[in-house]
Amino acid sequence: MGGIKSERLLSRLEELASIGARSDGGVCRLAFSDEDLAGREYVITHLKRLGLEIRIDAIGNLFGILRGQTNLGAVMIGSHTDTVAAGGKYDGALGVLAALEAVECIVESDSLPRRSVIVASFVNEEGVRFMPDMMGSLFFCGRVSLEDVRLTSDTGGNTIGEELDRLSYAGSDILDDIGVDFFLELHIEQGPVLVDAEIDVGVVTGVQGLSWAEVTVSGTANHAGTTPMERRQDAGEAAGAILTRLRDLPSLIEDLRLTIGSVTYHPNLVNVIPQEVVFTIDARHPDLRALKKAEAQIASIIQKTGSETACSVTSRSLARVEPCDFSETVIAAVEAAATDHNLSQRRMKSGAGHDAQILSGSVPSGMIFVPSEGGISHNPSEYTTPENIIRGANVMLHATRNLAGRL
Amino acid sequence: MGGIKSERLLSRLEELASIGARSDGGVCRLAFSDEDLAGREYVITHLKRLGLEIRIDAIGNLFGILRGQTNLGAVMIGSHTDTVAAGGKYDGALGVLAALEAVECIVESDSLPRRSVIVASFVNEEGVRFMPDMMGSLFFCGRVSLEDVRLTSDTGGNTIGEELDRLSYAGSDILDDIGVDFFLELHIEQGPVLVDAEIDVGVVTGVQGLSWAEVTVSGTANHAGTTPMERRQDAGEAAGAILTRLRDLPSLIEDLRLTIGSVTYHPNLVNVIPQEVVFTIDARHPDLRALKKAEAQIASIIQKTGSETACSVTSRSLARVEPCDFSETVIAAVEAAATDHNLSQRRMKSGAGHDAQILSGSVPSGMIFVPSEGGISHNPSEYTTPENIIRGANVMLHATRNLAGRL
Numbered sequence: 180m181g182g183i184k185s186e187r188l189l190s191r192l193e194e195l196a197s198i199g200a201r202s203d204g205g206v207c208r209l210a211f212s213d214e215d216l217a218g219r220e221y222v223i224t225h226l227k228r229l230g231l232e233i234r235i236d237a238i239g240n241l242f243g244i245l246r247g248q249t250n251l252g253a254v255m256i257g258s259h260t261d262t263v264a265a266g267g268k269y270d271g272a273l274g275v276l277a278a279l280e281a282v283e284c285i286v287e288s289d290s291l292p293r294r295s296v297i298v299a300s301f302v303n304e305e306g307v308r309f310m311p312d313m314m315g316s317l318f319f320c321g322r323v324s325l326e327d328v329r330l331t332s333d334t335g336g337n338t339i340g341e342e343l344d345r346l347s348y349a350g351s352d353i354l355d356d357i358g359v360d361f362f363l364e365l366h367i368e369q370g371p372v373l374v375d376a377e378i379d380v381g382v383v384t385g386v387q388g389l390s391w392a393e394v395t396v397s398g399t400a401n402h403a404g405t406t407p408m409e410r411r412q413d414a415g416e417a418a419g420a421i422l423t424r425l426r427d428l429p430s431l432i433e434d435l436r437l438t439i440g441s442v443t444y445h446p447n448l449v450n451v452i453p454q455e456v457v458f459t460i461d462a463r464h465p466d467l468r469a470l471k472k473a474e475a476q477i478a479s480i481i482q483k484t485g486s487e488t489a490c491s492v493t494s495r496s497l498a499r500v501e502p503c504d505f506s507e508t509v510i511a512a513v514e515a516a517a518t519d520h521n522l523s524q525r526r527m528k529s530g531a532g533h534d535a536q537i538l539s540g541s542v543p544s545g546m547i548f549v550p551s552e553g554g555i556s557h558n559p560s561e562y563t564t565p566e567n568i569i570r571g572a573n574v575m576l577h578a579t580r581n582l583a584g585r586l
Numbered sequence: 587m588g589g590i591k592s593e594r595l596l597s598r599l600e601e602l603a604s605i606g607a608r609s610d611g612g613v614c615r616l617a618f619s620d621e622d623l624a625g626r627e628y629v630i631t632h633l634k635r636l637g638l639e640i641r642i643d644a645i646g647n648l649f650g651i652l653r654g655q656t657n658l659g660a661v662m663i664g665s666h667t668d669t670v671a672a673g674g675k676y677d678g679a680l681g682v683l684a685a686l687e688a689v690e691c692i693v694e695s696d697s698l699p700r701r702s703v704i705v706a707s708f709v710n711e712e713g714v715r716f717m718p719d720m721m722g723s724l725f726f727c728g729r730v731s732l733e734d735v736r737l738t739s740d741t742g743g744n745t746i747g748e749e750l751d752r753l754s755y756a757g758s759d760i761l762d763d764i765g766v767d768f769f770l771e772l773h774i775e776q777g778p779v780l781v782d783a784e785i786d787v788g789v790v791t792g793v794q795g796l797s798w799a800e801v802t803v804s805g806t807a808n809h810a811g812t813t814p815m816e817r818r819q820d821a822g823e824a825a826g827a828i829l830t831r832l833r834d835l836p837s838l839i840e841d842l843r844l845t846i847g848s849v850t851y852h853p854n855l856v857n858v859i860p861q862e863v864v865f866t867i868d869a870r871h872p873d874l875r876a877l878k879k880a881e882a883q884i885a886s887i888i889q890k891t892g893s894e895t896a897c898s899v900t901s902r903s904l905a906r907v908e909p910c911d912f913s914e915t916v917i918a919a920v921e922a923a924a925t926d927h928n929l930s931q932r933r934m935k936s937g938a939g940h941d942a943q944i945l946s947g948s949v950p951s952g953m954i955f956v957p958s959e960g961g962i963s964h965n966p967s968e969y970t971t972p973e974n975i976i977r978g979a980n981v982m983l984h985a986t987r988n989l990a991g992r993l
Binding site for chain 2: 451558
């Protein structure tokens with residue numbers, strides 16, 4: 180059984196990265212933009228060249244179907260080609276192009292597998308301009324409606340529906356006639372674990388759960404020079420007291436990842452006491468019980484610390500995804516593929532959300548991680564070595580063949 | 587000696603407030619905007635009606651001159667008519683319209699004072715769109731050059747020079763032929779001291795000093811889900827540690843007013859570890875030694891706390907104004923006027939900066955404060971009762987007559 184064609188895959192990664200290329204070496208293909216559409220067209224061109232059957236659903240998810248010898252449920256492989264505003268060349272793109280490469284190798288081998296293999300590219304995995312993230316896989320799994328997706332608007336008031344129509348981005352295909360029995364996604368780790376431990380391949384056993392909240396602290400805007408300290412209702416000071424306690428939580432709950440990524444002051448002027456501060460909390464944990472414990476402590480800190488200040492404090496949940504466990508069948512197929520290629524491997528949880536996490540609610544799923552240099556992603560300097568790309572893609576091809584050959 | 591004509595002054599305050607009126611009852615006359623020009627035209631119309639000699643300097647400062655009987659140095663009275671973006675009806679406007687009212691009363695009295703009286707309206711006191719604040723009085727006192735003013739740009743890259751030309755806002759007059767011996771400004775307190783103590787008039791003895799700094803904390807943007815806590819360079823966490831200690835300073839230095847008004851996160855996304863946080867510090871104290879002590883402790887906290895974090899921290903001074911003491915002659919004139927009107931009065935420092943503070947570097951100066959309901963200013967709900975407006979304007983008229991009659 181041959182391996183992938185390394186140069187072909189590597190040069191396609193560069194070609195796709197040239198679509199929406201940034202001057203700093205990064206990539207910008209925000210979902211439902213002209214660049215995002217051009218990226219998808221690039222993939223379609225190659226799927227067509229291989230003679231695959233193309234289907235595009237009502238929100239733009241792309242599928243290229245290689246028919247197998249039987250009507251057994253298909254193996255779906257892929258990822259996404261949208262990026263964050265200042266993204267890199269590998270997040271998402273690697274998973275789609277490695278899936279294309281795997282199917283191309285299968286086509287070239289002239290030995291059709293038992294099961295159909297479907298290359299999938301899901302829209303709006305990043306959720307930067309239009310929330311939530313992983314929107315394409317959520318829609319594919321029936322967890323958001325077409326109407327809700329189309330009415331989703333960005334901060335400028337433009338809706339996805341308008342962008343789909345403007346770009347002729349949507350299709351009318353469905354995939355209901357083809358059962359999907361497995362989903363497998365190759366992705367960069369986006370963290371430093373594999374690089375630090377010098378491990379070739381991460382065998383992903385699941386995705387940690389996530390809980391996002393937004394907290395609004397309301398005080399009174401007033402003059403910085405004339406308002407005595409004891410007369411102030413300073414939303415910044417109250418928010419700061421809450422943030423200090425929240426930032427202690429990871430030292431109290433093992434394996435908790437907690438990020439205060441967004442803090443916005445209003446009116447945000449040097450000489451005006453802040454009237455309002457809005458901040459977000461991103462809490463993640465691989466264990467559901469620990470995640471719930473973190474959520475309870477976050478709520479308690481917001482309530483208790485907030486009540487000790489002169490300001491009013493409210494909070495709301497922005498998103499919540501429970502931890503998921505991947506299919507032991509898919510995990511075993513990945514492990515076997517890595518072993519056959521003599522690669523070092525480690526079972527690990529994913530810290531980031533992925534389409535595979537959504538698929539796993541409907542289909543036995545799994546993921547392969549390759550090392551991210553410096554643990555950096557969502558950044559123009561995101562980088563994975565050619566050697567590791569090739570290793571990951573070979574594991575992808577091998578595991579896909581394994582799953583597609585099953586009875 | 588008669589008093590001011592109350593209804594005339596109160597109705598002019600409403601008329602001026604209708605220029606740039608906001609739907610929420612506030613006023614927006616940002617410096618060098620169409621509304622700001624219209625506000626100045628309103629004042630010019632009235633100065634001309636009184637037969638005053640109008641002069642407009644190269645950055646748009648307005649002067650209306652009532653010639654006195656002698657060539658003794660003039661008494662200048664006034665304030666500004668620009669506002670913050672969501673300002674009130676009284677900040678600045680009261681000082682200019684009360685000066686107009688005082689001169690109108692003097693004209694109507696048919697008894698010319700010894701000294702000339704000049705109504706002054708200085709441009710860009712607020713410094714919202716174009717920094718620094720008190721720009722008009724700084725220029726008048728020769729402390730900023732015409733070239734520097736004209737080249738000052740807003741965040742959109744537009745310069746004051748372009749706006750002056752677009753609006754034909756500037757004149758070519760100078761005031762060098764007229765000596766100015768006194769400056770007096772009536773202003774709302776913008777703080778709660780007079781209202782809380784139920785005092786009619788504040789006799790302002792000086793302005794507290796001010797020190798503004800901007801701190802930039804630089805970390806590394808990374809994925810909130812995949813980056814282990816111990817591997818992070820979180821600019822938000824580092825900034826938070828500094829802010830917590832800075833906010834303790836007012837409890838250590840008596841009478842220090844410290845405000846963190848602006849905090850800006852970058853990239854400011856829920857699931858990205860903050861790469862950079864920029865925040866401002868506004869420190870004010872009426873005593874120069876205490877202000878310097880505060881500046882030293884601020885620098886020490888930034889340096890020490892910053893060095894304990896994984897991020898790099900830099901800071902720069904944005905503005906610095908030393909505390910000023912007003913002229914005992916002007917202070918005594920204000921006290922005498924308040925006493926003659928049987929008003930309760932209190933000597934106090936100004937918490938906010940004012941044109942009088944700049945003028946005091948060149949001319950014996952003073953200020954009169956009237957109570958601000960709730961201590962609120964720079965806000966559409968800024969309010970001073972008609973009774974207090976009339977009291978303040980009468981003190982203004984009386985003190986102006988006193989100063990203008992001096993040998």
